[in-house]
Amino acid sequence: MNGHGRDRRCRGVALVAVLTLGFAAPGMAQQTAPPSQGPSPLQVSGVLQYRLFNDPTPPVAGGANLNVLTPAPGLPTLHDGILETAITWTLTPNLSLFADLTLENTTGANFSPSDIEETYLDVHGIFGLAGFGLRLGRDRVKLGFTGLLIDETVFDGGRRDGVDARLTQIGPVSFFGFMQYAVDDGLQVGNWASTRRVWGGSAEAELLPGWTVNAGVRSDTAGAAEAGPCPGQGCNLGTGWSAGFEGAVVPGVILTVEAATYTQSGDVARWYYEPSLELDLQQLFGLPAQPVLTIWFKNFDPYTPPLDAPLGHLLLPADFSAFNTNDNLTAVGARLDVSVTPAFGIFLLSEWGTYKNGGPNYNVFSVGAKYNFTADTLVKISFNGYAVDGGVVTTSPVSGVQLSSAQVLEVELSKTF
Numbered sequence: 001m002n003g004h005g006r007d008r009r010c011r012g013v014a015l016v017a018v019l020t021l022g023f024a025a026p027g028m029a030q031q032t033a034p035p036s037q038g039p040s041p042l043q044v045s046g047v048l049q050y051r052l053f054n055d056p057t058p059p060v061a062g063g064a065n066l067n068v069l070t071p072a073p074g075l076p077t078l079h080d081g082i083l084e085t086a087i088t089w090t091l092t093p094n095l096s097l098f099a100d101l102t103l104e105n106t107t108g109a110n111f112s113p114s115d116i117e118e119t120y121l122d123v124h125g126i127f128g129l130a131g132f133g134l135r136l137g138r139d140r141v142k143l144g145f146t147g148l149l150i151d152e153t154v155f156d157g158g159r160r161d162g163v164d165a166r167l168t169q170i171g172p173v174s175f176f177g178f179m180q181y182a183v184d185d186g187l188q189v190g191n192w193a194s195t196r197r198v199w200g201g202s203a204e205a206e207l208l209p210g211w212t213v214n215a216g217v218r219s220d221t222a223g224a225a226e227a228g229p230c231p232g233q234g235c236n237l238g239t240g241w242s243a244g245f246e247g248a249v250v251p252g253v254i255l256t257v258e259a260a261t262y263t264q265s266g267d268v269a270r271w272y273y274e275p276s277l278e279l280d281l282q283q284l285f286g287l288p289a290q291p292v293l294t295i296w297f298k299n300f301d302p303y304t305p306p307l308d309a310p311l312g313h314l315l316l317p318a319d320f321s322a323f324n325t326n327d328n329l330t331a332v333g334a335r336l337d338v339s340v341t342p343a344f345g346i347f348l349l350s351e352w353g354t355y356k357n358g359g360p361n362y363n364v365f366s367v368g369a370k371y372n373f374t375a376d377t378l379v380k381i382s383f384n385g386y387a388v389d390g391g392v393v394t395t396s397p398v399s400g401v402q403l404s405s406a407q408v409l410e411v412e413l414s415k416t417f
Helices: 009-017 189-193 279-285
Strands: 040-055 079-091 095-106 111-124 132-139 161-171 173-181 198-209 210-223 238-252 253-264 269-280 290-301 329-339 343-357 363-373 379-387 392-394 401-405 405-415
Touching: 269 279, 379 401
Parallel strands: none
Antiparallel strands: 040 079, 040 405, 079 095, 095 111, 111 132, 132 161, 161 173, 173 198, 198 210, 210 238, 238 253, 253 269, 269 290, 290 329, 329 343, 343 363, 363 379, 379 405, 392 401
16 A cells, blocks of 8 residues: 555554553554453454545545545545454463454455554563563554654554564663664565665653653665665655653643654755644633643654655644645644543644745645444544645655645444454
8 A cells, every 4th residue: 555645543543442462662652551461362352444435525636645545536435444353362471472454445446355454573571671572573663752753653554564672661761662674565575675674763751740751763774776866756765863842831731842853865954843732621721521722833844754664744634634744834733622422522623834935825624523322332524625725736846745635524433342
């Protein structure tokens, strides 16, 4: 699939909610705790999901923000069915095997009889240290709070084969490191012969009560035959770093600030900033329905990491992120989440921005509602849109990312088990 294509968060969140294994690495999102030592060494959980996508305003010709689940002018309605199963086999108290497998069928796409989302051998408590662990296999990593430098958790093509290591409980500091094949090879074993690699790591610490800092690094390497023309859109060499902090300004107000920079071989450094505030309006003002308002600011240079390697989290914000990596802009945005009842919630989201170097203005919005029939059965509907002046924009001549105006209606039904 497209390396920056199908958004997997909607089913990923549901699946993670029922998993109880894995290890929590510094700066990684949606990771799970070490396997519980229950009576059975084999644990199975998963999610069954159906999604409908309809596009009343198809992307205009030339737009490249199409992915597997974005309707097109010739295919305005898509149906997507998924059965995703997570299996954990606890071999010993310090050794487990995890596999996340899917069966999927999408309108207009080939049926996927088996997609290996993640599968790895998880070793915990190495040398008797509870915070020392290794993972060998296919995994998803994220550096930092926002993941501007690298975030494999939101893209279906983000998962990679490699090795992860983490070391926690070293005083107030936790460390995480990884090496992965840069190419998403699926089951094509021959691609493992590629010389392209992604290396990275992070350190995280709580310096003050309630305040955490994180710093990460990333390096893309390749042999001479696969390095590509540098600098340029086909360049596979570069390095970058990120830094950020997060904490409670006052009770009910969470501040998150993250900055990242990446320098492609032979290029200048490109920078990406995103501060945000999360306001618990019930805690601050006593408002009913638990409203939470999140506001943010973005200042992104052109995106220069290899677009077919793991990406940073430079997505247009929407319930359905149909619009891929979005760079070379300044923008402000906000999202309001309201729990009308314990089972029923609504949200509204919008972002307004301008592409740099004299580029056009754009707006993205998302409005939706969700209802939990039971603790494990969810229905959700959302309407999402992206509009750019002129209908089509090449966000940056450096990255070559092209987006077009579009609207997507999404209906989702999920059941976890």
